[in-house]
Amino acid sequence: MTPRRRRRAGLAFVAPAAAFLAAVIVFPLGHAFWTSLHRVRGLNATFVGLGNYVRIFGDDAFWHSLGVSFAFTASAVVLHLAIGLALALVVNELRVGRTALRILFLTPWMVAPAVGATIWLWLLEPQFGVVNYLLRVAGIIPSPVAWLGEPATAFASVVAVDVWRGVPFVMLLMLAGLQTIPVEQYEAAAIDGARAWTRFRYVTWPNLRYLVVVATTLDLINTIRHYDIIGVMTGGGPAGATEVLPVLIYNTAFRGNRLGEAAAIGVALLAIVLVLAIVYVRAARLDDDKAAR
Amino acid sequence: MTRTSPARTALLWTVTIVVAVVMIFPFYWMLNTSLKPSAEVFASPPTFVSSQWSLDAYRSLFATRSIGRYFVNSLIVALGATALSVVLAALAAYGLTRFFPRGATTFVMFLLFTKMLPETLLIIPYFQLMSDVGLLNTHLALILAYSSFALPFSVWMLIGFFRSIPREIDEAARMDGASVLQAFVRVILPLARPGLVAVALFTFLIAWNSYVWALVLTTDASMFVLSVGIANMVGEYRVQWNELMAAAVIAALPVMVLYSLLERHLVSAITAGAVKG
Numbered sequence: 099m100t101p102r103r104r105r106r107a108g109l110a111f112v113a114p115a116a117a118f119l120a121a122v123i124v125f126p127l128g129h130a131f132w133t134s135l136h137r138v139r140g141l142n143a144t145f146v147g148l149g150n151y152v153r154i155f156g157d158d159a160f161w162h163s164l165g166v167s168f169a170f171t172a173s174a175v176v177l178h179l180a181i182g183l184a185l186a187l188v189v190n191e192l193r194v195g196r197t198a199l200r201i202l203f204l205t206p207w208m209v210a211p212a213v214g215a216t217i218w219l220w221l222l223e224p225q226f227g228v229v230n231y232l233l234r235v236a237g238i239i240p241s242p243v244a245w246l247g248e249p250a251t252a253f254a255s256v257v258a259v260d261v262w263r264g265v266p267f268v269m270l271l272m273l274a275g276l277q278t279i280p281v282e283q284y285e286a287a288a289i290d291g292a293r294a295w296t297r298f299r300y301v302t303w304p305n306l307r308y309l310v311v312v313a314t315t316l317d318l319i320n321t322i323r324h325y326d327i328i329g330v331m332t333g334g335g336p337a338g339a340t341e342v343l344p345v346l347i348y349n350t351a352f353r354g355n356r357l358g359e360a361a362a363i364g365v366a367l368l369a370i371v372l373v374l375a376i377v378y379v380r381a382a383r384l385d386d387d388k389a390a391r
Numbered sequence: 392m393t394r395t396s397p398a399r400t401a402l403l404w405t406v407t408i409v410v411a412v413v414m415i416f417p418f419y420w421m422l423n424t425s426l427k428p429s430a431e432v433f434a435s436p437p438t439f440v441s442s443q444w445s446l447d448a449y450r451s452l453f454a455t456r457s458i459g460r461y462f463v464n465s466l467i468v469a470l471g472a473t474a475l476s477v478v479l480a481a482l483a484a485y486g487l488t489r490f491f492p493r494g495a496t497t498f499v500m501f502l503l504f505t506k507m508l509p510e511t512l513l514i515i516p517y518f519q520l521m522s523d524v525g526l527l528n529t530h531l532a533l534i535l536a537y538s539s540f541a542l543p544f545s546v547w548m549l550i551g552f553f554r555s556i557p558r559e560i561d562e563a564a565r566m567d568g569a570s571v572l573q574a575f576v577r578v579i580l581p582l583a584r585p586g587l588v589a590v591a592l593f594t595f596l597i598a599w600n601s602y603v604w605a606l607v608l609t610t611d612a613s614m615f616v617l618s619v620g621i622a623n624m625v626g627e628y629r630v631q632w633n634e635l636m637a638a639a640v641i642a643a644l645p646v647m648v649l650y651s652l653l654e655r656h657l658v659s660a661i662t663a664g665a666v667k668g
Binding site: 104105107109113115119127130191193201203205212214216219221235251261262265266267276326329330344348360364367368372375379 | 400403404406407411413414415418424432435436437441459461478481482483485487489490491502506507508509510511512513514515516517518519520535536538541543546554572581599600601602607618621623624635636639647650651654658
């Protein structure tokens, strides 16, 4: 084939997806920027320049929500990582049942977050919920707690549910990573008489470090954008205690009917995610020579 | 690996089982509640097993609510999004790896970028545009929305699969007189089947589990998908928890079955990107 015909054949393969992505991603994204520069009322849009941005940055609700987002994301990601890694180390040592366990552990992650959140609403129900019952029987709480009724417990609850949902994914990545570590390295360490901690410190950790960085950034990006769990469990309440940025965007757009402001907050969230994405790309070193391999 | 003592093995298993119980308990409670008669749902102390278990809650769920309709809606949009994004992704990934190997890398960066867009930012223009063109409350709107974020990831995964198929195979097929398209359909696609299965499954699960898009793009109760229908039941004045948990079982079960059947495909697809880098 001549180079020109090759190019044409190639374009014919790529064009449908490219056109589709232009229509369903690039254009809507451009439209979101456009909306963020307008005040939208029904079908009328008035150009307000950076007015929406000035307004959200001058609004305590935005800074409060940003703080909630950081607190939520940081707590959830640290717990995902710590528990996921610990669990992977444990499961990796088991001789039998690894596949069955992997399926079992991954269930919270496979099921729709909105559905998982609904199940937890029932578990945490103040009067008849099983969580209150179990904690009272165990003597941990003296009387039933309205978990989602108070700011502090509501925040802790949504973090706990997110941890329940997010740990399996990190565990899966870590387990895959652990299985790529050459057995010879452990044998060599064993011959040197290395104990469990020393083996972890000098064999497991150096091999896993890169994956931990990648998993952390991926998890940060996914958690800071996530709407469903908090959207279903609290809708951002009580008193804004769980109103992370995605929930604030939804509430501003579809409860407050202020699409322009919501789009501006969305752009700010995108900026935060992009900073994290740059860290991710650096960490994953997705440069030409490696990707071409 | 070092030899493990029985005490150590027992400890490892204890930790594993305790964590597994915590992870799985919510699902047990969902199933348990869904099988209880209404009176027992509010029993104090709650019952962990019951002689009264029956399918009554499921019967009244189907009799009094449009759960069947929600199920069909979820199925239509998930299958539609899967078909659309698998076809587009297979074509694009093949075209990129075979004809624009350098372009593929640039494209991958763009795909990664789209993968990071916050859903809640994109639903604003989606809501505006879909209402402009009269597509609110249609399956098509959801199929387009789900494909928009499934497609980049699908292309990304398939690029990996197509790269692992040697170009010599294409060339051999072309020598035998096959056109570019024939070589792709008859020779390459069958070889890439594990990748296509993984991508299809992944897209189906993403679409099936998705919530906020459907929440915004459907307002008519007859167009609700399962996740939205279920979350809506929570807002009712007096929640019938056994029926609500029965609905959750109906939403969760297909996912669990699909996943346990095709676990290998899926796990390798999920981990490939991150582990290999």
